[in-house]
Amino acid sequence: MIMNRRSFACGIAASAAALRSFGEADAQTAPTPVEIAIISGSGSEVLQVAAVKFAPKDGLAVKLQQFGNTSDLAQAVAAGRTPFGQLGMATVIPAIARSANFVVVAASAYAFKDKSGHSWATNNLVVRDDGTIKTVADLKGKTIAVSDLGSTFNYLIRGYLLANKIDPDRDLKIIGVNYPQMPGALLTNQVDAAVMTTGGYFASLKRSPVKIISSAPDWMSQVPIDAFAVLLVNKDYAKANRDVIVRFVKCMVLAFDALSDDAQNHGGQLDRETLMQTTGQSEAEVTAIVKQFDYYPHLKDVTQQPGEVPLKAFEYYDDLLVKAKQVDARLPAAAAIDSSYLREAYKLLGRSWHNP
Numbered sequence: 001m002i003m004n005r006r007s008f009a010c011g012i013a014a015s016a017a018a019l020r021s022f023g024e025a026d027a028q029t030a031p032t033p034v035e036i037a038i039i040s041g042s043g044s045e046v047l048q049v050a051a052v053k054f055a056p057k058d059g060l061a062v063k064l065q066q067f068g069n070t071s072d073l074a075q076a077v078a079a080g081r082t083p084f085g086q087l088g089m090a091t092v093i094p095a096i097a098r099s100a101n102f103v104v105v106a107a108s109a110y111a112f113k114d115k116s117g118h119s120w121a122t123n124n125l126v127v128r129d130d131g132t133i134k135t136v137a138d139l140k141g142k143t144i145a146v147s148d149l150g151s152t153f154n155y156l157i158r159g160y161l162l163a164n165k166i167d168p169d170r171d172l173k174i175i176g177v178n179y180p181q182m183p184g185a186l187l188t189n190q191v192d193a194a195v196m197t198t199g200g201y202f203a204s205l206k207r208s209p210v211k212i213i214s215s216a217p218d219w220m221s222q223v224p225i226d227a228f229a230v231l232l233v234n235k236d237y238a239k240a241n242r243d244v245i246v247r248f249v250k251c252m253v254l255a256f257d258a259l260s261d262d263a264q265n266h267g268g269q270l271d272r273e274t275l276m277q278t279t280g281q282s283e284a285e286v287t288a289i290v291k292q293f294d295y296y297p298h299l300k301d302v303t304q305q306p307g308e309v310p311l312k313a314f315e316y317y318d319d320l321l322v323k324a325k326q327v328d329a330r331l332p333a334a335a336a337i338d339s340s341y342l343r344e345a346y347k348l349l350g351r352s353w354h355n356p
Helices: 005-029 045-058 070-079 089-097 152-163 179-187 198-207 216-220 235-240 242-265 269-279 283-292 296-301 311-323 340-348
Strands: 032-039 060-067 084-087 102-113 123-128 143-146 173-176 193-197 210-215 225-234
Touching (some): 032 045, 032 070, 032 242, 045 060, 045 242, 045 269, 070 102, 070 225, 089 102, 089 152, 089 311, 102 242, 102 340, 123 179, 123 198, 143 152, 143 179, 152 216, 179 198, 193 198, 198 283, 210 216, 225 235, 235 242, 242 269, 242 296, 242 340
Parallel strands (some): 032 060, 032 084, 143 173, 143 193
Antiparallel strands (some): 084 225, 102 225, 123 193
């Protein structure tokens, strides 16, 4: 076959056009990166399931970036170094009150007491089971560990202590200890009590006798459901990437559904697999955790929709922070929460949305 110069040139041009077309198509189908900052050792099952099970189908490549404390995480999201972050509401409210450049778009985990009075808590006040501390009254003169002095659980435990006539500034000492270090700090007598995750409790229990003397829903008993962790987004990122946020929030709603169905109909298999991946613990260890902390099937006992931020819980934190002099005045929910992303996500899922 003889090819003249013109034919050769046309062939090269056609090949180049085909390569360009392939490159453009490939670029169009490349997943959108989504980086979410989380606290090391904290609960993130909803985010994990959303990232692994649903986000890839929506063209999103999600990476969870671990931070050691709440202050560094909040600063990273406010500065846009990490566009998304998961934090407790009591950490978020003072930051937004001081003009931090982020907004809450959804709740990423809940804790509550169900109708039977059972506590479906994520964090617990744990002590050594040596008879020294039997009730909250025995905490006077002791040292309590919280994950960070700016964390939600610091403010919650302070409020709980005050309600039990214990001054958290005068009657005891509260210090910051990262979640992974809490079991060691408790068992080596560096602290007398620790507000630790359920995973931390079981890690401690494997090494020495410990017990739970109180848990998160006890610390805000008048609120039926607590958005103890929320998803926040950098405002500048939100202006340019609304579609990405809506798609990921949709994945979170599906993750809530999947975890609830898993707990009710499949014995918590998905939850166990997720915890094994995130904690590195064995199936037997994770099974014990799931039995202790398995609230998804009980979400039917409350009225919140998956992902919705409970406004009563928000108001509770707001009042608590004013009393603790962490904010000068109450922050309107509209200044901190933008539910429009969740509303759009529900619409994409073909579901109705009721106003909170």
